Amino acid sequence: MTLAQIKPGHGGVIATVEGEGALRRHLLDMGLTPGTKVTVRKVAPMGDPLELFLRGYALSLRKDEAAQITMREDSLV
Amino acid sequence: MSMVFALAGNQNSGKTTLFNALTGSNQHVGNFPGVTVEKKIGVLKRHKDMSVVDLPGIYSLSPYTSEEVVTRDFILKENPDGILNIVDATNIERNLYLSLQLMELGKPMVIALNMMDEVRASGNTIHVKQLSDLLGIPVIPISASKNEGISELVDQLIQTAEQKKVPEHLDFCSGEVHKAIHSIAHIIEDQAAACHCPSRFAATKLVEGDEPTKKMLSVTQEQEHIIEHVVRNMEERLGTDREAALADMRYSYIERVCAQCVIKKQETKEQLRSEKIDAVLTHRILAIPIFLLIMFTIFWLTFTVLGEPLQELMDQGIGWVTDQLDAWMSSVGVADVLHSLIINGVCAGVGSVLSFLPIIVILFFFLSLLEDSGYMARVAFVMDKLLRKLGLSGRSFVPMLIGFGCSVPAIMATRTLSSNRDRKMTIILTPFMSCSAKLPIYGMITAAFFPKQGAFVMIGLYVLGIVVAIVSALILKNTLYKGNPVPFVMELPAYRMPAAKSVLLHMWEKAKDFIRKAFTVIFLATIVIWFLQSLDWSLRLVEDSADSMLASIGSLIAPVFGPLGFSDWRASTALITGFTAKESVVSTLTILTGAAGDLELSAALSSIFASQAAALSFLTFTILYMPCVAAFAASKRELGSLKSAIGAAAFQTGMAYVTAILVYFIAHFWI
Structure with missing residues (x-):
């Protein structure tokens, strides 16, 4: 399951961050590293992007980018 | 001993507020070599020989935008005496990520742990001494917005730099x-x-x-x-x-450090409050209506309630200065040519542009409130999906909205966009948003040709501008600015009360910028137009402007507008003078028709535009063609080269031409 499929109000722990290049590194730099707990707080009014909460701060990400982040199946709440 | 410090930190960490607290108004702005990233340099208060360079707000030293590269290059190549790293204590984990990378650069470094007041007020604790020991560099708790801890910070920074004390441990890895x-x-x-x-x-x-x-x-x-x-x-x-592996190494180290010295019982009050505010402001249904209401209120306050009286006052002031100057020149007996140049050229031209100063300052006051409070990030969040269809991101929305007021501040506001491609596209598209200076033109033409359907035509013109912007975006997206849309990864900072000092400094900066422009680019342009308008080809003053050089240039290009339905030389001359300021279209048409009073003008305009279709076509061309010289100068500055600015103006004029032809033909059959 990817981060893009998680419903608002739910969350889990990151398994892997797919993709490549500067964007992937930027996602990692922003704290989306494997093992990090993330909750999806909200979806924007028009259905995209998402508002996430991780490491004590709010981050906005498009679903396309969130789809590159896979979640640990056993961690989903 | 004179020293230079580099101020580095995350976006939204209060970096600008700290910079202002450190330096007061003693700042100047430059650009980093080779890129259009702004570089602010300030002198430390009470330490005249020490300066601080405000580096762009970044999250990491890995190249993502030009800003990370600039920061890295500055620290490695310009070799500052020390690094001042500002860290948001309420968001310490992610902020320390950059700190670890900065420490690897092996320069004397001090951490300013900002927003400690918020941490304490929420009942949370950060053991600063222990944090400092674990990281191996000095950490000073501060509150930049309340001006707390600043002098301790400066003392520590100078001491660390003088002793050339580099970070003690560098091994975060295992x-x-x-x-x-x-x-x-x-x-x-x-x-x-x-x-x-x-x-x-x-x-x-x-x-x-x-x-x-x-x-x-x-x-x-x-x-x-x-x-x-x-x-x-x-x-x-x-x-x-x-x-x-490397990102994980740094974050794991930070987690271990935080586990030892950060006691977080709950989210801070500001964070909890932000969640509540966002429940309304980014609400699924309410978000967009509230946003429209906020923008409407800002425009209404800027252009009507506050702007109009202030602009009138400014006009009167300029008028008074002009009269004084006029009287003085007459009494001294200044030559007629020079007299006319100064009064009809410079005073009229520069004056009409300067009268926009109050509006620009007020608009930027509201915009910096939106930006500093954290709302701008929410606008981008809400509007991203819509803009993405045009190959842009949510961040482009705000400059475009400002464009309905004035293209100049709108183009200046594109600086907040992180991607170069988005910034360029936004600069090219913004002038299609019909600016307030074009309103007098709509008023004049609709009064003469559409006395009954005036409001309908005006709304139509605004919509037309937006439609052309959308079409242009699609064209640009598929030709000049191909490639994937820039990813949208943006922090949503906690809402905070904007610091009065930052807002005022911001307004002052914009005002300074604008005044400088008025007395350079616009000053020169008005002189050129005056010469063309007042002299004939043998350089004699003309009685009737129909004999001037401007008129003959106007008649020369008039046939170009044949397909658009108006080939009268007066129309094309008005369009040329519109380049100095859009309002000039009205004044030029008035002068050239020699009409006195509105009724006469309406009749006279019929001699220029043969039909309603021609008038509509003229209006269409007026909204869309290249912006005024002030906006052109702004776009030259932000695009980085004269060539790009001319390219943008050519594209806009091309779009105007094609659209006007279409409007002319459609209107011709319809009306």
Whole structure:
């Protein structure tokens, strides 16, 4: 399951961050590293992007980018 | 001893507020060499020989936008005496990520732990002394917005720099990553020393596969093979790739440090409050209506309630100065040509532009409130999906909205966009948003040709501008600015009360910028137009402007507008003068028709435009063609070259031409 499929109000722990290049590194730099707990707080009014909460701060990400982040199946709440 | 410090930190960490607290209004703005990233330099209060350079707000030293590169280059190449790293204490984990990378640069460094007041007020604790010991660098708790801890911070910074005390520990890594970094540091030690780059930093970057570092060190092919081998080994043993391994190494270290010195019982009050505010402001249904209401209120206050009286006052002031100057020149007996140049050229031209100063300052007051409070990030969040369809991102929405007021501040506001491609597209599209200076033109033409359907025509013109912007975006997206849309990864900062000092400084900066422009570019342009308008080809003053050079240029290009339905030389001349300021279209048409009073003008206009269709076509061309000289100058500055600015103006004029032809033909059959 990817981060893009998680419903608002739910969350889990990151398994892997797919993709490549500067964007992937930027996602990692922003704290989306494997093992990090993330909750999806909200979806924007028009259905995209998402508002996430991780490491004590709010981050906005498009679903396309969130789809590159896979979640640990056993961690989903 | 004179010293230079680099101020670095995350976006939204209060960096600008700290910079203002450190330097007061003693700042000047420049650009970093080669890029259009703004560089602010300020002198420390009470330390006249010490300056601070405000580096762009970034999250990491890995190149993502030009801003990370600028920061890295500045610290490595310009060799500042010390780094002042501002860290948001309410968001300490992610902020320390940059700190660890800055520490690797091996420069004397001090952390300013900002927003400690918020941490304390929420009942949370950060053991500052312990944090400082664990990180091996001085940490000073401050509150930049309340001006607390600033003098301690400055003292510590100067002391650390004087003693050239570099960070004590640099080993955040353990196990396999540690081994890899150390063996690579060993391999490239000499090359790193030769270019004054700490070998540990270089090694870390080489593990990440960072191209700029490879180039800087001129890594040989043989070395590259060895490095690749070492890193592959590390990846195999860890079961993860190099980039994830390094990010994980830093964050794991930070988590261990925070576990020891951060006691967080709950989210801070500001964060809890932000969640509540967002429940309304980014609400699924309410978000967009509230946003429209906020923008409407701002425009209404800026242009009507506050702007109009202030602009009138400014006009009166300028008028008074002009009259004084006029009377003085008459009494002294200044030559007629010079007299006319100063009064009808410079005073009228520069004056009409200067009268926009109050509106610009007020608009920027509201915009910096929106930006500093954190609302702008929410606008981008809400509008992103819509803008993405046009190949842009949510961040472009705000400049475009400002464009309905005035293109000049709108183009200046594109500076907040992180991607170069988005910034350029936004600068080109913004002038299609019908600016307030064009309203008098709509008023004049609709009164003469559409006395009954005036409001309908005006709304139609605004919509037309938006439609053309959308079409242009689609054209640009598929030709000049191909490629994938820029990813949208944006922090949503906690809502905070904007600091009065930052807002005022921001307004002052914009005002200064605008005044400087009025007295340089616009000053010259008005002189040129005056010469063309007042002299004939044998350089004699003309009685009737129909005999002027401007008129003959106007008649020369008039046939170009034949397909648009208006080939009268007066229309094309008005369009030329519209380049100085859009309102000039009205004044020029008035002068050239020689009409007195509105009724006469309406009749006279019929002699210029043969039909309603022609009038509509003229209006269409007026909304869309290249913006006024002030906006052109702004776009030249923000696009970075005269060539790009001319290209943008040509594109806009081309779109105007094609659209006007279409409107003319459609209207011709319809009406």
